[in-house]
Amino acid sequence: MLSFLEHGRSVAPSTTLTVFLVFGVFCDVVQAGLYYVAKNLCHCSPLAAPVFAVKLVVLYLESQDKTPILREPYKSMAPEERAGFFGNVFFWWVNKVISLGYSKILKAEDMPPLASYLDTMEMREDMQRTWDKRSSCHNQHFCRVHHTNLSP
Numbered sequence: 001m002l003s004f005l006e007h008g009r010s011v012a013p014s015t016t017l018t019v020f021l022v023f024g025v026f027c028d029v030v031q032a033g034l035y036y037v038a039k040n041l042c043h044c045s046p047l048a049a050p051v052f053a054v055k056l057v058v059l060y061l062e063s064q065d066k067t068p069i070l071r072e073p074y075k076s077m078a079p080e081e082r083a084g085f086f087g088n089v090f091f092w093w094v095n096k097v098i099s100l101g102y103s104k105i106l107k108a109e110d111m112p113p114l115a116s117y118l119d120t121m122e123m124r125e126d127m128q129r130t131w132d133k134r135s136s137c138h139n140q141h142f143c144r145v146h147h148t149n150l151s152p
Contacts, residue, residue: 011074013062013084021059022085028052078115 028048035044063086067075070082079093087093093112100110116122 011066011070011077011082012087013064013066015085017062018059018085021055021062025052025055025059028055076113078118079112081115 028051032048032052035042035048063084065082065084065087067082074082079096080088083093097106097110097112100106104110
């Protein structure tokens with residue numbers, strides 16, 4: 001259910017579900033190792049192997065890039081915004097640029113688009129709004145104290 005809900009509302013694979021599945025697979029591997037060590041002391045459930053296989057398949061499917069199924073305004077987003085958990089942890093989204101740079105000299109048009117939080121126009125507009133807010137003194141008491149402290 002979580003995968004279905006987040007799949008339709010996010011451009012990147014679900015980090016929550018991926019982390020959950022990674023911990024689940026890790027716990028299953030530890031449990032399999034313990035069953036192997038204590039194979040004469042306890043009996044392993046016959047469903048353990050199929051559950052582990054299903055978790056691995058779901059983890060693989062959940063960590064896939066969604067770019068081919070995205071609609072047009074989202075296809076042109078920055079690769080790090082579309083990258084999932086593994087893409088961000090291991091910087092997997094950089095491999096395309098590195099392989100392209102290995103094969104030829106990179107130009108500006110070869111570079112992927114910047115993430116929206118790094119867009120300089122948005123940063124400039126935010127800075128301008130903050131500057132305008134700070135430069136206009138709405139609180140007269142603050143302005144008088146501020147100007148008297150600054151004047152020589």
